[in-house]
Amino acid sequence: AQSVTQLGSHVSVSEGALVLLRCNYSSSVPPYLFWYVQYPNQGLQLLLKYTSAATLVKGINDFEAEFKKSETSFHLTKPSAHMSDAAEYFCAVSSGSARQLTFGSGTQLTVLP
Amino acid sequence: DGGITQSPKYLFRKEGQNVTLSCEQNLNHDAMYWYRQDPGQGLRLIYYSQIVNDFQKGDIAEGYSVSREKKESFPLTVTSAQKNPTAFYLCASQGFSTGELFFGEGSRLTVL
Numbered sequence: 001a002q003s004v005t006q007l008g009s010h011v012s013v014s015e016g017a018l019v020l021l022r023c024n025y026s027s028s029v030p031p032y033l034f035w036y037v038q039y040p041n042q043g044l045q046l047l048l049k050y051t052s053a054a055t056l057v058k059g060i061n062d063f064e065a066e067f068k069k070s071e072t073s074f075h076l077t078k079p080s081a082h083m084s085d086a087a088e089y090f091c092a093v094s095s096g097s098a099r100q101l102t103f104g105s106g107t108q109l110t111v112l113p
Numbered sequence: 114d115g116g117i118t119q120s121p122k123y124l125f126r127k128e129g130q131n132v133t134l135s136c137e138q139n140l141n142h143d144a145m146y147w148y149r150q151d152p153g154q155g156l157r158l159i160y161y162s163q164i165v166n167d168f169q170k171g172d173i174a175e176g177y178s179v180s181r182e183k184k185e186s187f188p189l190t191v192t193s194a195q196k197n198p199t200a201f202y203l204c205a206s207q208g209f210s211t212g213e214l215f216f217g218e219g220s221r222l223t224v225l
Contacts, residue, residue, distance in 0.1 A: 043216035051211045105155040
């Protein structure tokens with residue numbers, strides 16, 4: 001079985017500050033991990049993905065995430081928040097023969113001026 | 114451009130009526146999915162299809178039906194048996210290698 005936990009349903013940061021969104025996963029086999037972003041009334045857009053290559057993954061809009069097997073984590077970071085980063089972010093995992101993705105419950109990011 | 118097209122974007126339905134949401138993809142993907150999204154509950158899987166003429170129930174299939182007669186199309190019918198159909202519905206197809214999902218823009222269904 002696989003599962004995802006996103007710590008913090010709401011995160012607020014000031015514009016220009018570091019963004020850190022937390023994701024922990026559970027999987028009995030090496031996972032594939034994903035971060036998606038969703039703007040209001042839109043579909044989900046892939047930010048980045050980990051597929052067992054480099055543990056530090058760079059995505060679009062200066063986001064990056066680090067796969068830490070020992071901590072079963074895949075936290076999303078961005079050095080400097082921009083107002084346009086305000087959105088909901090979802091972490092997801094798929095593993096083994098289970099090609100279905102399991103999503104976390106999401107983190108709503110607010111960027112304060 | 115390649116992608117997932119969902120229609121309609123907004124839909125209003127009276128209680129007791131069935132409604133069908135369209136999902137079309139031109140990415141040549143075999144697998145397609147339907148999710149329901151409610152505020153604060155993330156994405157919940159309704160149905161998925163790994164190949165044409167085959168589909169499986171997800172976690173919340175009751176009150177919904179699907180068909181997969183063509184690779185490109187995976188329509189979802191919300192039936193009158195669905196007790197609380199007001200929600201945002203997302204369709205996705207799945208890439209071959211890494212399994213990432215490609216999402217449509219969603220359909221918002223409101224029951225009056």
